[in-house]
Amino acid sequence: MTTYHELTGFQRDLLEAIAAVDDDPYGLALKDYLDERYADPVNHSRLYQNLDQLVEQDLINRDALDARTNVYTLTDAGRQALQHHAETLAGLCELPRPAADGGAQ
Secondary structure (H helix, E strand, O other): OOHHHOOOOHHHHHHHHHHHHOOEEEEEHHHHHHOOOOOOOOHHHHHHHHHHHHHOOEEEEEEEOOOOOOEEEEEEHHHHHHHHHHHHHHHHHHHHOOOOOOOOO
């Protein structure tokens, strides 16, 4: 099974995008979501190659929305990976951090 940290940063961002898109998370809606966050536009082939890899890794489902459009949803494994990462980040935000000057206050 693929772990969250074995994914590329782009694949991690795709999992987030699929979870975040309100309507049907189809390819172009995911591209729009990512384009708002990336400095350069996302290339279509990069998008769909990575979506295919996430399907193969059983982190997302691909279902036909119509004859030309697929919709992508998180599998239980994809949702758990994203949830675990979110919990890890939330926990890190609550940890006290050492002072940059070695602790002198």
